[in-house]
Amino acid sequence: MTWKVQSMENQKQQFILLWKTGKFTMSSLCSDFGITRPTGYKIIARYETEGWDALQEESRSHRSHPNQTPQEMVDAIVEIRNKYPRWGARKVCAILEREWEIDSIPHQSTVNAIMKRNGLTIPRRKAIRRISNNFPIFDPVNPNEIWSADFKGKFRMGNKIYCHPLTIADSKSRYLFAIKGMENPNTEGAKPVFERAFRENGLPLQMHTDNGSPFGSALSLRRMTRLSVWMMEIGVTPVYSDPGHPEQNGRHERMHRDLKAAATRPPAGCLVSQQKVFDKFIREYNFERPHEALGMKTPSDIHVRSTREFPRIIRDWDYARKINPRYVSGNGAIRWGSNDWIMISTALSGKYVGMEEVASGLWKLYYRHVELGYFEERSKKVYEIEDIDLE
Numbered sequence: 001m002t003w004k005v006q007s008m009e010n011q012k013q014q015f016i017l018l019w020k021t022g023k024f025t026m027s028s029l030c031s032d033f034g035i036t037r038p039t040g041y042k043i044i045a046r047y048e049t050e051g052w053d054a055l056q057e058e059s060r061s062h063r064s065h066p067n068q069t070p071q072e073m074v075d076a077i078v079e080i081r082n083k084y085p086r087w088g089a090r091k092v093c094a095i096l097e098r099e100w101e102i103d104s105i106p107h108q109s110t111v112n113a114i115m116k117r118n119g120l121t122i123p124r125r126k127a128i129r130r131i132s133n134n135f136p137i138f139d140p141v142n143p144n145e146i147w148s149a150d151f152k153g154k155f156r157m158g159n160k161i162y163c164h165p166l167t168i169a170d171s172k173s174r175y176l177f178a179i180k181g182m183e184n185p186n187t188e189g190a191k192p193v194f195e196r197a198f199r200e201n202g203l204p205l206q207m208h209t210d211n212g213s214p215f216g217s218a219l220s221l222r223r224m225t226r227l228s229v230w231m232m233e234i235g236v237t238p239v240y241s242d243p244g245h246p247e248q249n250g251r252h253e254r255m256h257r258d259l260k261a262a263a264t265r266p267p268a269g270c271l272v273s274q275q276k277v278f279d280k281f282i283r284e285y286n287f288e289r290p291h292e293a294l295g296m297k298t299p300s301d302i303h304v305r306s307t308r309e310f311p312r313i314i315r316d317w318d319y320a321r322k323i324n325p326r327y328v329s330g331n332g333a334i335r336w337g338s339n340d341w342i343m344i345s346t347a348l349s350g351k352y353v354g355m356e357e358v359a360s361g362l363w364k365l366y367y368r369h370v371e372l373g374y375f376e377e378r379s380k381k382v383y384e385i386e387d388i389d390l391e
Contacts (some may be wrong), residue, residue, distance in 0.1 A: 089108040174251060229351075
């Protein structure tokens with residue numbers, strides 16, 4: 001058993017003082033202090049031979065470490081690191097192999113730990129990509145300039161399974177192209193819904209979404225995901241609201257409030273039944289319901305089909321002569337020089353990005369028609385478009 005929460009030294013002193021009164025049995029005394037009788041007798045024996053100093057808490061660390069790196073090896077590691085302060089553990093070990101037996105050289109992780117204990121390393125802070133607010137304005141003049149899409153908040157149906165409705169609408173006419181109930185809000189489920197909307201209604205210039213999966217990723221350059229890369233390939237440019245600003249897609253959010261009130265209260269019993277409710281809402285919303293922002297007209301009165309057709313096949317992209325294409329490897333990076341790799345995005349793995357030198361050592365990155373960001377040759381860092389001001 002353990003001592004109660006208090007200084008161990010103070011409790012041992014109290015234990016001895018009460019024991020010296022002779023009024024308590026060893027069993028009751030040890031029980032009150034929450035220790036075993038052998039522990040109690042050990043404390044008394046130490047007190048009788050060494051006095052009060054014996055009650056001070058002793059270090060619990062091992063007095064010897066059989067696997068500890070010899071001091072002369074530690075000194076050699078420190079000497080090499082001081083001589084070459086930019087060298088890592090691998091190079092330090094390579095130098096040690098010239099003068100020491102292989103079996104006596106510690107592992108690279110041990111060399112790293114020794115350098116760290118001796119203050120020879122600077123801990124790196126993990127870089128966290130944060131999306132800066134740009135306060136974009138999404139106010140199209142004509143239909144099909146901007147479509148918007150989102151997952152309306154999930155809700156539980158009568159069968160206790162969650163439904164995630166994916167909604168797609170034109171930002172100018174408010175015309176609803178799709179409301180698709182899904183059990184899993186992922187790329188595999190969402191892509192066919194977008195493809196059907198594009199085939200039936202043509203392509204918009206831009207697709208406006210928030211930053212959530214599968215539309216965008218805060219950890220990726222230009223917030224790219226597999227879904228947004230596919231949209232670029234068919235000629236649609238993904239655009240995004242600032243994080244935490246749903247009001248920037250207020251027209252879509254307003255439609256969601258109507259959808260929630262009309263189609264989810266109460267919810268249907270299963271996904272098939274719920275989809276029938278969604279389809280009924282689309283017909284009413286597009287063809288019957290007057291809209292104040294449209295001068296009391298319906299979305300179908302305002303909307304016209306896009307003249308940009310969904311492509312039958314996705315063709316390879318030919319970059320302009322001044323743009324140098326670079327292959328993106330499976331890990332999402334492009335090779336720079338003979339030894340360096342520049343991280344772009346895993347969403348572009350297996351594809352070609354374009355690089356255009358716009359200033360000395362500064363390269364603009366493209367994927368097809370979309371500007372992705374900038375690569376700065378000196379620092380070998382990639383920046384978002386808004387982080388670089390060329391003016």
